[in-house]
Amino acid sequence: MIEIRNVSKRFGKLEVLKDVNLTCSPGQCIALIGPNGCGKTTLIKCILGMVLPTSGSIYFKGKNVSRDYKYRCDIGYMPQVGRYPDNMSIGKVFEMIKDIRSAGEKLDEELVTSYQLKAMKHKKMRTLSGGTVQKVSASLSFLFSPEVLILDEPTAGLDPLAAEILKEKIIKEKENGKLIFITSHLLSELDELVTHVILMQEGEIRFHMPVSELKETTQTNSLAKAITHILKLDHVQ
């Protein structure tokens, strides 16, 4: 569904992505992990068309995405830090994004309902707490039932209850055959969500494999242990 071919990105002298190749298909829930500054966010931004690759190309459903924008109809994005115009109310933000997407009637308002956002429709974005803003971002990304979901640190800042609601929603959408990317540093949390793992290091993809295979090769029973096992091996060598 998403195919990344030989994508490289430089910011001046800094090479953030080095010849990245990746193929992702529907039904996968992929954890994108790696140390800070390894290029995770840049890779996500390349897929979303916010960052334009220096070389290489990205294909979405077989079509090259450079200079295209319509493909983003099928992508829901939840940013790490959401910030909205101060004087806009929650209701207005939803209205605006619906307007931009020219969305019809079939909206997925499950998260809106479970986060009870309708009750505070008139509250201005400036007055909301960080967690509530994250709830708005999460609800917006799922609202149009997109085929691909890209969630950047989705549970950071959410209270345990809200985080649990979001996780259940992610699992449900995964079972609906959606392709989901999650970046997170909380490996223990990813364990129950993801089917595949991508480990990035210094702008390169170290590996991309199913969680079960990873656990088998490292002979561990959790994602956190498997990853630490691999990183320790590196250290020894």
Place this chain on the structure above:
Amino acid sequence: MFNKIQKFIFSDILKNRIVLAYTLLLAILSWSVFSIEDDGNKGVLTLLNIILLTTPLVSIIFTAIYLYNSSEFIELLLSQPIKRGKIWTGLFLGLFSSLAVAFIIGAGVPIMFFVQGSIGLILIGSGVMITGIFVSLGFLCTILTRDKARGIGISILLWLFFSLLFDGLVLFLLFQFADYPIEKVMVGVSALNPIDLARIFIILQLDVSAMLGYTGAIFKDFFGTGFGAIIGFVLMCLWAVIPFMVSRRMFIHKDL
């Protein structure tokens, strides 16, 4: 309204406290100027100077601050199925229309109330133009650098240049080349500063243009005619359009 983003930005900014304060300030200044001055022409001149100082400053700085504060929101918009150019144009139209409305409510209403004839309309029109030009320059400043402090610094410098330094430079040139017939050149030089263009426009409408001396006569010869007025208007439009189009081009190719 032909841009989806514009109307939401418009209503967001109209509720902004700084814009409300700006409207109120313009209103207080204009009402008091016209109440103190008995002579309508003098009132227009005083108000013109106030407008030419405050409107550019508020337009350029507010635009820069608003755009920097919206950077995460712009990212979210970029993840939606909408062209980059449309996002940037929507932001521009939203900022321009809301600041223009603030100007019209604050200064336009008292001007309409106290000043008779076309001069009032020209004054309001120039104020709206100046707003557009400096919002446009604000967009250019913001796209030039990612750093908020630097971007706002550049916009303050631009404002300082156009409102004070430029006139100083022109005076310097005038004295240096006093022995040469440079009056016609001055018409060309004045086109390089939108604030001066607006000032010349208004002053030529009043009877005080004689005070500008021989240069004033040349100005009157040029900008006083229908052809000159059209050239002046086109120049101001270019000042509003070109910086924005440059910033739009840069925004389309930018990594965010």
